[in-house]
Amino acid sequence: MGGAVVVGVFFMFVAALGVLRLEDFYSRVHAPTKAATLGLIFLLLAVTVYLAEAVVLTKAILAVLFIAATAPVGAHILARAAYRTGVPASPNTRPDEYAGVLERRRRETGQDEPESAVDVREDEPGA
């Protein structure tokens, strides 16, 4: 059980480190979805092994299923909204296939992107 706690906390810390250190938003959004999900799975395993009750096992399985289903969906929705409102990607991002898709769709439907309610591009250079 102690091993599961150590592994889970390690992955949570890696997730937070990725959120802080990766270079642009589209790579940063990957960190909490994958690493934190794995860390939570290990922590739930530790709790289940320690308490050893049927209720805890059921709720832990429910929590794992829920987190594993919602974390990628939430990250995808966030990244798509960020792309459509023009959050800049790192210059090292080489194949940008979604730009071509959006361009084609704009030509077919003949209408622009939905205007964002808030100006999200507050890129302060000193930060």
Added chain:
Amino acid sequence: MTILLLSALGVIGLSIALCLIRVVRGPSLFDRVMAFDCIALCMVGAILIMSILLSTDVFMDVVLVVALLGFLGAVSLAAYLEGTLVD
């Protein structure tokens, strides 16, 4: 074992501090939303370690609710910022 769990809580607190640095820095609003999501997941981890420390199972519902709220917050803020939620 208690010392291990307490130091695990400390590491989770450090993770929340790292995410808070990202919330302050930004630079875009989506970074802040994503860092808040990560903070919610770290809180869930802290709650799980607390339930081992106190050896109680009443916090398992809190885990489900906090995970649900984190997901709903991220999705609704993304829809609002993208402009598809309000016209």
